[in-house]
Amino acid sequence: MSSPVCTILKREWRSYFNSPVAYVFIVIFLALAGFFTFNVSRFYEAGQATLDRFFFWHPWIYLILVPAVAMRLWAEERRTGTLELLLTFPVTTAQAIAGKFLAAWLFVLMALALTFPVVATAFYLGSPDPGPIVTGYIGSALLAGAYLAVGSLTSALTRNQVISFILAAVIGLFLLLAGFPPVTDVLYQIAPAWAVEIVAGFSFSAHFEQMQRGVLDVRDVLYFASAIAFMLLATHVTLDNRRTK
């Protein structure tokens, strides 16, 4: 059961590093994370031993970078015809989806892990509470997975990578803004509170914010897990639809 998933995962993983994609992604991700944390949020000047200012930017950096990783997942295979090869090996569609998704996720997680100097800096300069840092990283990892799952779906929908990128970014933006306080504050003035809360409940932001504060609630983890599961299921349905048209 697990071995075709592993084989596909390894092939995907290697394909990232066979092209400049991996290096561009990692460098830009780290540069943006550093720039926003230290220059825009003024990490040093704030004089607080927390990583709030670091995690705050993750949803926005992912918004642009993760769709770029995800856009090739299926669109590229369809364009070059290798999808036909992949899906006529003795594997199920679910195994192919799992292998490709996990490879992309591990790749983004590797880039995330490379932000460890920020943590080291915080510990060098002060004595931050490790709790929120751990939960912040867990939240950031789940958030990246959710963005990737959205990108997997949009990539399966089209053989055009540009369209996949734009769709994924727009859906990601919606899921982000739906719970972003400056937006919800405006929404509260024009819509009933319960309606705003339902919409905001679908948002990445509120769930991620909890984790930044050091609260690891099962419901937040479940939210991300179900968002990922739903998007991957939709990817499955989309790939099946192509078969039956």
Add this chain to the structure above:
Amino acid sequence: MIKVSNLVKNFGRREAVRDVSFEVKPGEVLGFLGPNGAGKTTTMRMVTGYLAPTSGRAWIQGFDVTEKPVEARRHLGYLPENAPSYGDMTVEEFLAFAAAMRGYRGKEARQRVHDTLEKCILTTVRNQPIETLSKGYRQRTCFAQAILHDPPVLILDEPTEGLDPNQKFVVRNMIREMAKNKVIVFSTHILEEVEAICTRAIIISAGQIVADSTPAELRKQGSLDQVFRWLTTSADVGGSAR
């Protein structure tokens, strides 16, 4: 063996394949002939399970390709149209990937890859990225993944398309060599090829089988060229495989 019964495929309102049935037994080399857009590729994609038929069923070694797709594909080697492969991988990496997908591990996997490289005359380019190779090598690389696991059933969609005469000769010889104990179906629109290696020929036109016979039988009605044109021009309405 392959069994196909009443396969139909509609793309929207267009009927790409209409009620195609046939059976192929071990030792048979079936040439699947037809003009472009006749439904050859669509039929093959349904037999491999890549496309779901609108109606009808297909079996590979007794496994229904829709109900037991993984089991059916385990017995299948497939060369898709245009011989797709992962261009960023080297020939050897690609075949190692195919071996792993077929469940081979360690020494056995390396042996399979090694033997297949030799059989397909790819040893000299084994360490080259596939995207840097010429069309003929790329075609053979994809062909190699189809025969790596020595499958009882081989489906080859235009295996000699785009090859030079020498390369065509090599591929035809490989098909002929493997023919003894396998079921082989391959599509082509090169008629001399059918005469050279097929034990049986099916001519398909506008999604329907218009002839199912041996090349020798067809020959009796005139040159293959003439028979082909006579059978396929009246019914052909055109269209594409996608």
